Amino acid sequence: MTLLGKLTWQAIPLHEPLPLFSGAAVVIIMVAIVAWVVIKGYLPYLWREWITSVDHKRIGVMYCILAGVMLLRGFIDAIMMRTQQVMAYNAPGFLPPSHFAQVFSAHGTIMIFFVAMPFVIGLMNVIVPLQLGVRDVAFPTLNSVSFWLTAAGALLVNLSLVVGEFDRTGWLPYPPLSELAYSPGVGVDYYCWSLQISGVGTLMTGINFVTTILKLRAPGMHYTRMPMFCWTALASNLLIVAAFPVLTATLAMLLLDRYVGFHFFTDTGGGNSMMFMNLIWAWGHPEVYILVLPAFGIYSEVVSTFSSKPLFGYRSMIYATMAICIISFMVWLHHFFTMGAGADVNAIFGIASMIIAVPTGVKIFNWLFTMYGGSVRFTTPMLWSIGFIVTFAIGGLTGVLLAVPPADFQLHNSVFLVAHFHNVIIGAVIFGVFAGYVYWFPKAFGFTLDERLGKWAFWLWLIGFWVAWGPGYVVGLEGMTRRLQHYDVAEWHPWLVVAEGGVLIILLGIIAQIAQIVVSVRTREQRRDVTGDPWDGRNLEWATASPPPPFNFAVLPDVTDQEPYWDMKARAREIGQLTRPEPEYQPIHMPRNSPTGFVTAFLAVVSGFALIWHIWWLVVLGLAGAYATFVVFAWRDHDEELIPAEEVARLDRANRAVRSAALHHRQLRREVETQREPRQ
């Protein structure tokens, strides 16, 4: 028993050049950024406007930035894996097995938990309250805590690069391999604690958004007038609330096994490792839909806006979404058909898995029919959406193949499976968040992104994806299993070289996206979105300024239609002026900034680190700090601040002015057109 638990100098990878180099690079970059911020004097601004902010838009942006940074980290892992498999034909390659195992584990963990999740949650944060026409989410401070806990989890995962090691068991730590007997290092502990911490954050996000969507909506917004993105966000957050406790419980059981010698999943003592598969997939399958449903919502918004038509089959879309929400909880066994539960169990779960393709198909047809007969504008978000429909249809079909138990027995654990889930996660989730990112960027920042580079990024990603993962299906059918550090099958090698090429094309796509940001920021004055409605949008997020004022709406909009803003614009055009006369402005109460989230995350990182390295006194200290934070937070008296009526009036009058101007401009144009008509 030492003061620092298991932590010694051995934990720093001084003897392994690759981790040492990458770890040092990460540390140097982070220190450099912090130093730059401090020297430039940005710290007070960052602290005041971002770190302690409880504004849903700011939190959403921070989520998306976290996701973007982690995407780069996860993508570096991807390049390393592809390169290793190109080099390791009858050769050891450049990654030793222990390091290769950490890389594929980290890649999966990061891409799911710290890229896809924060990106989806970030977009929901920015947009859902705006679309609902309200001022913020139900629990703004809790929202900040959620974000910072997610960031804390991400920090712990990255810390494992420098101090100790990461988990080597894959993105899901299957026992008995992940038990102490076979994984005595701290890798699995890093995995478990970072996911426990970020999982609590995600659960609180789920609670927050379910409450927001069900209890805070603009007056008149019935369930059947809610935008599709809000519906899918509701379904996704219901799934978070239902599924994340299962993840917490399962990882807690594994931790109990590892820390205090319990026998949930061990080989000895009567433990049953298959119970872990059962529980983790009872979380894992809904997780897939937690990610993909909001993406479906984004496509619905994008397709409808850029086809200049209402969403086709709005009600059937709601039914499909909620059906997926429920059925996604009845199919988890298809992840382990080969466990041996027998033909009857497998058959029922196989059929349920195929049934879930039905509502998904309904959605695809709805998007197609929305485009049909519309005047489609092929903007970047629309390209992502069309690319998604094609890619996802194929990915979904390979999923249906895998849902057939006899086929699954052949394909289980092969690269075919890996190709399938990359096909749906990249093709649906990642394309979706990119579509949403380009679509809503002007709303969050007040200027549009460069379209030309955006289209380059799209084509590079789409082609790169197919070149990278098309071969995956082939080598999978040729019998290549997943996670191979080296191999000696000549037929696989050319395909893996092609896949490496695909990854490099995606790399070019990512470079195009970074260039897109740089170029757009530099030319932001030319691309200002002064109207707040750059795409001729249909829902309430476009009814307010870009970027929206802190209170979103000076007076909550009055919803009378399924497409509230489209309806407002139509009525305004009819009567030739804005639908509502200028209101009497009132001061607005908004929640005050709070450092609670940041402090909680700091304590979470400290406790998590202490738990990983068995530094028990620090654990006690961290928990005591958490309770103290709770009490201090509970004791606060002033949790709101007032935005004076003059400020509200100033911001809202500006918004009204540009909208009137746009309206008159439009009318003028129409008058000119009608005068011209008789001559033709």
Place this chain on the structure above:
Amino acid sequence: MSSDPNRFEQFDLGSHVGEDRVLGEAPSELHPPTLRSELRGYLIGLVLAAALTAASFWALDEHVIYGPGIVMALIVFGLAQVGVHLAFFLHLTTAPDNANNALALAFGVLIVSLIFFGSIWVMFHMNQHMIPARALMEMRGG
């Protein structure tokens, strides 16, 4: 939908028009809620819950209930008691103002049943078809 533009003039984060109910507060049918009427509700709940608990412990005695039916009886008593708690302590009702609460509960019950019975079903079948790990250890002479 009202077209009166002033109707929703003052929407702060916390203002409202329609009001749903919160669980745990005085039941909505008591207006105004008197101490006596509320206390009576809690007392009825306490007596019912105590009676159901007693029934559960009593059912364990094999001579009272047909042996194989005991488990079923215990489950019924347990579920009934959960119902008593929900109705008399949390004041959950089926009125429209409770719709969200009841729907959320229904969703929760569905998920809990899927996880609980689903896991048992899956694992039972697996144990039947596969040699349990411990039996394997014993065969190896472990």
Place this chain on the structure above:
Amino acid sequence: MSAASTALRAGSDPYHIGHGPSTGVPEYTGHGAGGPAPKRIVVGYGFWIFILSDVILFSCFFATYTVLIEARNGGPGPQQLFDLHNTAVETACLLLSSFSCGMTSLAVARHNLLWSEITLAITGLLGLTFIGLEVHEFLGLVAQGAGPTRSAFLTSFFALVGCHGVHVTAGLLWLGTMMAQFPAKGFKQTILHRYLCFSLFWHALDIIWIGIFTVVYLIGTITP
């Protein structure tokens, strides 16, 4: 404030059986379409969702217990280990504490500080007794060599019942904080909301316990 909400505030129940909805009653009750709900409703609903998620967490431990109940590893089973008298006393403690928590709700609704504190103290003492009994039971089991590391069955037992015990302990910490807050802060809105959440939490713990004494102790004891 519109006339409709003032009418509701006054306490007339629009859905009183036998009375049709009176005029001015919003048509959106239960559908949340009448504009954002008041803070009280939002807080209560959010916490109700949290409790449901917590119940789902417990369902995993219940499932694991049921799956592993026969995995004794040559060790003792429920029949040899469980003392149902202890369980009965624990059950009584929690049921009474749930009732006294209800009494606190009545006192809090009437802004009666003295009775609020007294009933909270009773709730807390009953909770402490429960925890004491549970710890006593656990120590007894460990002393006879039936600790959580003995077998998978005991692992799942200690985890499920212990998880509930941890929740009760957290509830007691919260209860202590509430007892300090009522006199310090008075019955202001935020404190009332927090108490509402606490009472939901405490009642939910008792509901979980119904599952535990039924599945773990009673059904467990008749499992061969």
